Amino acid sequence: NVQQWTYNGGTHQHWRIVDVGSGFYRIENRNSGKVLDVWEISTADGANVVQWPYWGGEGQQWRLNDVGDGYYSIEARHSGKVLDVWNISTADGANVVQWPYWGGHGQQWRFVAVSSAATPTPTPTPKPTPTPTPGGVNFSGYYQVRNVGQSSMYLDGMGRTDNGANLSMWANTNHYNSHWEFIRVSGNYYQLKNRSTGLFIDGMGRTSSGSVCGQWADTNHYNSHWEIIPDGSYYRLRNRSTGLYLDSNGQNSNGADVVQRSGRSSTDQRWTIISMGGAATPTPGPTPTKPQSTPTPPPSSTPAATGKRQMENLDRGVVAVKVSNGVFVSWRMLGHEPSNVAYNLYRGSTKVNSSPITGATNYVDTAGTTSSTYSVRAIINGVEYAASPAVSVWGSNYLQIPLQVPAGGTTPDGVKYTYSANDCSVGDLDGDGKYEIVVKWDPSNSKDNSQSGYTGNVYLDAYTLSGARLWRIDLGRNIRAGAHYTQFLVYDLDGDGDAEVVCKTADGTIDGTGKVIGNANADYRNSSGYILDGPEYLTIFSGATGRAMETVSYQPARGKVSDWGDSYGNRVDRFLACIAYLDGQRPSIVMCRGYYTRSVLVAWDYRNGNLTRRWTFDTNNGYSSYAGQGCHSLSVADVDNDGRDEIIYGACVIDDNGKGLYNTGLKHGDALHVGDFDPDRPGLEVWQCHENSPYGATFRDARTGSIIFRFTASSDTGRACVGDITANNRGCEVWASNGVPLATCKGQSLGSHSLPINFMIWWDGDLLRELLDGTTISKYGGGTLLSAGGCSANNGTKANPCLTADILGDWREEVIWRTSDSKYLRIYTTTAVTNHRIYTLMHDPVYRLSIAWQNVAYNQPPHTGFYLGEGMSTPPRPDIYLTP
Numbered sequence: 001n002v003q004q005w006t007y008n009g010g011t012h013q014h015w016r017i018v019d020v021g022s023g024f025y026r027i028e029n030r031n032s033g034k035v036l037d038v039w040e041i042s043t044a045d046g047a048n049v050v051q052w053p054y055w056g057g058e059g060q061q062w063r064l065n066d067v068g069d070g071y072y073s074i075e076a077r078h079s080g081k082v083l084d085v086w087n088i089s090t091a092d093g094a095n096v097v098q099w100p101y102w103g104g105h106g107q108q109w110r111f112v113a114v115s116s117a118a119t120p121t122p123t124p125t126p127k128p129t130p131t132p133t134p135g136g137v138n139f140s141g142y143y144q145v146r147n148v149g150q151s152s153m154y155l156d157g158m159g160r161t162d163n164g165a166n167l168s169m170w171a172n173t174n175h176y177n178s179h180w181e182f183i184r185v186s187g188n189y190y191q192l193k194n195r196s197t198g199l200f201i202d203g204m205g206r207t208s209s210g211s212v213c214g215q216w217a218d219t220n221h222y223n224s225h226w227e228i229i230p231d232g233s234y235y236r237l238r239n240r241s242t243g244l245y246l247d248s249n250g251q252n253s254n255g256a257d258v259v260q261r262s263g264r265s266s267t268d269q270r271w272t273i274i275s276m277g278g279a280a281t282p283t284p285g286p287t288p289t290k291p292q293s294t295p296t297p298p299p300s301s302t303p304a305a306t307g308k309r310q311m312e313n314l315d316r317g318v319v320a321v322k323v324s325n326g327v328f329v330s331w332r333m334l335g336h337e338p339s340n341v342a343y344n345l346y347r348g349s350t351k352v353n354s355s356p357i358t359g360a361t362n363y364v365d366t367a368g369t370t371s372s373t374y375s376v377r378a379i380i381n382g383v384e385y386a387a388s389p390a391v392s393v394w395g396s397n398y399l400q401i402p403l404q405v406p407a408g409g410t411t412p413d414g415v416k417y418t419y420s421a422n423d424c425s426v427g428d429l430d431g432d433g434k435y436e437i438v439v440k441w442d443p444s445n446s447k448d449n450s451q452s453g454y455t456g457n458v459y460l461d462a463y464t465l466s467g468a469r470l471w472r473i474d475l476g477r478n479i480r481a482g483a484h485y486t487q488f489l490v491y492d493l494d495g496d497g498d499a500e501v502v503c504k505t506a507d508g509t510i511d512g513t514g515k516v517i518g519n520a521n522a523d524y525r526n527s528s529g530y531i532l533d534g535p536e537y538l539t540i541f542s543g544a545t546g547r548a549m550e551t552v553s554y555q556p557a558r559g560k561v562s563d564w565g566d567s568y569g570n571r572v573d574r575f576l577a578c579i580a581y582l583d584g585q586r587p588s589i590v591m592c593r594g595y596y597t598r599s600v601l602v603a604w605d606y607r608n609g610n611l612t613r614r615w616t617f618d619t620n621n622g623y624s625s626y627a628g629q630g631c632h633s634l635s636v637a638d639v640d641n642d643g644r645d646e647i648i649y650g651a652c653v654i655d656d657n658g659k660g661l662y663n664t665g666l667k668h669g670d671a672l673h674v675g676d677f678d679p680d681r682p683g684l685e686v687w688q689c690h691e692n693s694p695y696g697a698t699f700r701d702a703r704t705g706s707i708i709f710r711f712t713a714s715s716d717t718g719r720a721c722v723g724d725i726t727a728n729n730r731g732c733e734v735w736a737s738n739g740v741p742l743a744t745c746k747g748q749s750l751g752s753h754s755l756p757i758n759f760m761i762w763w764d765g766d767l768l769r770e771l772l773d774g775t776t777i778s779k780y781g782g783g784t785l786l787s788a789g790g791c792s793a794n795n796g797t798k799a800n801p802c803l804t805a806d807i808l809g810d811w812r813e814e815v816i817w818r819t820s821d822s823k824y825l826r827i828y829t830t831t832a833v834t835n836h837r838i839y840t841l842m843h844d845p846v847y848r849l850s851i852a853w854q855n856v857a858y859n860q861p862p863h864t865g866f867y868l869g870e871g872m873s874t875p876p877r878p879d880i881y882l883t884p
Helices: 845-853
Strands: 015-021 024-029 035-038 049-052 062-068 071-076 082-085 096-099 142-147 153-156 168-171 180-186 189-194 200-202 214-216 226-231 234-239 245-247 259-261 271-275 309-311 319-323 326-330 342-347 362-365 373-380 383-387 391-394 398-402 419-427 436-443 459-463 469-474 489-491 500-506 536-542 548-553 575-580 588-593 600-607 610-618 635-637 646-649 652-654 660-663 672-675 685-689 697-701 707-711 720-723 733-736 759-761 770-773 776-778 784-787 803-805 814-819 824-828 880-882
Touching: 049 096, 309 845, 342 362, 419 489, 419 803, 419 814, 419 845, 459 500, 489 575, 489 845, 500 548, 548 610, 575 635, 575 646, 575 845, 588 646, 635 672, 635 845, 672 720, 685 720, 697 733, 720 759, 759 803
Parallel strands: 309 880, 319 391
Antiparallel strands: 015 024, 024 035, 024 062, 035 049, 062 071, 071 082, 082 096, 142 153, 142 180, 142 271, 153 168, 180 189, 189 200, 189 226, 200 214, 226 234, 234 245, 234 271, 245 259, 319 326, 326 362, 342 373, 373 383, 373 391, 398 824, 419 436, 436 459, 459 469, 489 500, 500 536, 536 548, 575 588, 588 600, 600 610, 635 646, 646 652, 652 660, 672 685, 685 697, 697 707, 720 733, 759 770, 770 776, 776 784, 803 814, 814 824
């Protein structure tokens, strides 16, 4: 998206005005040569303005209207709407959109010459007389909504109570199923709540014209926001998320589904709104100013964060689950909130707690039922802030999200394959303060690099927690499937509040809008199924749409295959990736290639729509001793406490400036863990297993690489794990495979063990960490806490879930597994009461970055940058600021 930014003289801020005839101009960027473009020629209010190669479309042509005092409005030819800084923001990075002209300063622009070779001055259109925009609409009570084109048909919820149920029509019965409450969200936007069921009319995120409209419990998502547009004596209802209009589709039979269509003049899109008594018929209200975006709960309402690091602007993350003694409710304490913040919990409009909640951010409401809804309000210095969006109650301890399984296929050598959901990651893809999930689909014939053979394509899908699929990316035949090939990162890279997705692509990759990257017909697979030829790309995809926004040549490049340790294609395509705050303030991408021999790391910044290289680290360029030190995973943390992140690349560490910080020489291993595992030592520690003699595992100082203690073994030690699993010892315990004992963080052996060595999770109410293996959560020295029947783990003997992360509720972690048939994801959350109050782990920099890299190669559990365990101190407040 095009953004506003403080002027710094960069050519990306210089624009040329080029006459295209008939009083219109294209506005061309000096840096890219691309022009201002309304995305997808949309006519919707709030449509994004991007840069795009000029092709002559009316969405790329602009009229300059003199509005006085040397300023102009810049009007799109196709829509008649003007360039507008969203929400009249003065912040760097605020999005530029199109909006009907209403005279605000955020819609008025001045042209300033920046070179002597000035562009010819455009002839402005005379200052227009503004046309009043339609007024808002005032509602009170309940209404029926009758279609104009099919005059006997009324919107009807049909008594359906399931999320996702279709919205239909029925002849007038005056039943509550046909009564709707109009709840103003902002400006002309409303939610329509059914009187009988309490569900809301919801566009379901469906963008296809003609798609069926649904109903859903209140999420306050834009999918449930409808713009009420006066049209003579009638109204049209346009969805805020998709821009589609409610449409009767010409159907005149009871039970017919209501659809959503692009704008058209048909009376099927016009509706009469009829008061049901006790309230005035809707009348035009005052002419609105531009609607402000509805802030997702607190961060925007509680005092602003003023720290150094960019972090997600999350909502309260309220989750409510039916339990035997009522409803368990849990919510986030945000990382920037003061330590004295308290909370009120509301069931509907009724406050549940008798006095402000100053302890842990969970509560059991003994009067709660499955039909209750809950919201939370923060209290700071006696002031109660805005409520979080109300949430409905889960009937069990998991949320089930429907998936759309890709069709299987057949390889060129005749092998059939199917798909299963594999690794997941989360990010706020649409800027609403809620996480969405990105899912990688793996074919059943995916390969380890050491194995020859063709594979099916790899797909990436994005889903909302309400089950709507946002997009699908097909990486194409020239990306091989397997744990070491596709490392995808989900993160807000440019600080605009919306997360992007970045990964390696190739000729034939198809983005989420259906556009092909490179040559759609290219096929670089050799007879063994390896891809050792052809161009490689790095692509930034929009998290909201899946659109490829920026594609560059992939670095580190393949080069000569044999330079990486073999000639058949095993070691050349061993990829890792991570996000790191290399400047201490904003996130950078680090793409990595090789770890058995040659290792190359390339850091990238994504700013203002452009990918630029920050630095390259190459063991062939002055760091030969660092070759062969990498693991099948990596980690990121500020190990030297200078405010900037380092990359822990197995047995060595790369500094924030792309230079080697230290190298232990302990060589490759399968797993490593980085965190504050010993609360009595300053700084962070690393626990890593090793594949080279004397094998075993080492516990080292993360800053210097000095070995604190080690255990040796007789051969390759392939697994290692760490966590505070018992209160009998101070700090975390460590353990590994191949005879390495369970030990304290001081190096004291606790004897042999038969513990799982795959994953960890903070699950129950104490501060100890639980063991996660396969689809089971268990307590050290105790029994099973959760067994997820009907679910499956991923990646063979690694037996890891799709993801573990603090996705919802308080600081405890959720776990995502796929159902065994991959038709659903299940997000499991704890219902154990805790007395411990900790801010959301997603605002801890080390933990949040570990969620970004968790899916990389051999998945490893996340850790925090502070000691979290029995006897912990109050964690330090994170030094963060929040995205818009």
